[in-house]
Amino acid sequence: MPELPEVETVARDLRPLLAGRKVVAFWVGEAKLRRPWKRSWSGLMAGLRFGEVRRRGKWLMLPLESRKPTAVAGTLLVHLGMTGQFTVVPADDPWADHTHFVFFLDNQTHLRFRDIRRFGSVEWFPAGQDVDNHLGEKLGPEPLDIPAAPFAEAMRRSKRTLKAILLDQAVVAGVGNIYADEALFRAGLHPKRRGHTLTAAECDRLRTAIETVIARAIESRGSTIRDYVGGSGLRGGFQNEFAVYGRTGEKCVTCAGGIERVVVSGRSSHFCPVCQPAGG
DNA sequence: CTGTAATCCTGCGAGC
DNA sequence: TGCTCGCAGGATTACA
Numbered sequence: 001m002p003e004l005p006e007v008e009t010v011a012r013d014l015r016p017l018l019a020g021r022k023v024v025a026f027w028v029g030e031a032k033l034r035r036p037w038k039r040s041w042s043g044l045m046a047g048l049r050f051g052e053v054r055r056r057g058k059w060l061m062l063p064l065e066s067r068k069p070t071a072v073a074g075t076l077l078v079h080l081g082m083t084g085q086f087t088v089v090p091a092d093d094p095w096a097d098h099t100h101f102v103f104f105l106d107n108q109t110h111l112r113f114r115d116i117r118r119f120g121s122v123e124w125f126p127a128g129q130d131v132d133n134h135l136g137e138k139l140g141p142e143p144l145d146i147p148a149a150p151f152a153e154a155m156r157r158s159k160r161t162l163k164a165i166l167l168d169q170a171v172v173a174g175v176g177n178i179y180a181d182e183a184l185f186r187a188g189l190h191p192k193r194r195g196h197t198l199t200a201a202e203c204d205r206l207r208t209a210i211e212t213v214i215a216r217a218i219e220s221r222g223s224t225i226r227d228y229v230g231g232s233g234l235r236g237g238f239q240n241e242f243a244v245y246g247r248t249g250e251k252c253v254t255c256a257g258g259i260e261r262v263v264v265s266g267r268s269s270h271f272c273p274v275c276q277p278a279g280g
Numbered sequence: 281c282t283g284t285a286a287t288c289c290t291g292c293g294a295g296c
Numbered sequence: 297t298g299c300t301c302g303c304a305g306g307a308t309t310a311c312a
Binding site: 032034081082083098115116117118119158159160161164226227265266 | 281282283284285286288289290291292
C-alpha cells in the first residue's frame with residue numbers, strides 16, 4: 001500500500017524514464033476511479049512531452065509540456081490509493097487486468113496506470129491552476145524534514161490519539177498506517193496516547209522516529225505487502241524490516257514481549273505493550 | 281473538538 | 297472442494 005516511501009520510489013523510477021518523452025497516443029478505460037477523469041482531457045494528451053516528475057506527500061505530479069516554446073500545458077495529479085501501480089514498460093508487454101490509463105510513448109514504451117481496488121486517481125490540472133497550491137492547502141510538511149516547533153505545537157494542542165495525528169496529512173504529509181505504527185514503536189509511544197500528554201522529549205523522539213523510518217524505507221525502495229511495485233516494476237524491501245506492522249502475536253525485536261493489535265482511528269495498530277506502555 | 285462508521289473496491293486466506 | 301466472511305485501508309463525509 002503506497003505511502004510516501006513507495007510514492008517517492010515510483011517518482012525516482014519514473015523521472016528518467018519519462019523526462020522528454022512524447023505522448024504519441026493515449027487510452028483511458030471505462031472503470032470509475034476515486035476521482036473522475038473528464039472526457040475532454042483525453043484529447044489534450046497526444047503530442048505533449050513529459051517534464052520532471054515530482055512528489056508531494058503521497059501525491060505524484062507529472063507535468064506535460066506543449067511543443068511550442070516548451071510551455072507547461074498542465075500537470076497530471078496522481079494518487080496511487082491502496083493498490084495503484086504506475087509503471088513504464090515495453091509497449092509489447094501484455095496488458096494486466098485493472099489497467100485504467102495507458103500513455104503510448106515515442107520510444108516503444110508505455111506509461112501504464114493499474115489499480116485493482118480503484119482507490120487511486122488521475123486528474124488533469126491545466127497550466128494556470130496551481131497544483132502545488134491545491135495540495136499545499138491540505139498537506140503539512142514533508143516527513144523527511146519536519147520543523148520542530150510547529151510539530152510540537154500541533155501535539156500540544158491536540159487531544160486526539162497519536163495514531164490519528166500521524167495519519168492526518170495536514171500535520172505531516174505522506175505517513176500512512178504502516179509507517180505510523182513503525183514510527184510509534186521506534187519512539188516507544190503507545191498509539192492511543194494523546195498528543196497533549198507528550199513531554200518535550202517524547203515529542204522530539206516521535207518527530208525524529210518519523211524522519212528515520214521514512215528515510216530508511218526510501219532507502220529500501222518502500223514496502224511491498226501485496227500489490228505495490230516501483231515505477232519500473234521492482235518490488236520494495238522494507239517489509240523485511242518491520243518491527244511491529246503485521247507482526248501480531250510475534251515476538252518484539254527488542255524485548256520478550258509479544259506484538260499486539262488494536263483498532264485506533266478505525267485502523268489496525270500494531271505495537272509492543274512493553275516498549276510502548278499505555279498511559280503517560 | 282472528539283470519535284466512530286460508512287463509502288468506494290477486489291483479492292486473499294481462514295474456517296467450515 | 298467451494299462457499300462465506302473478515303480483512304486490508306486513503307481520503308472523504310455523515311453523524312453522535
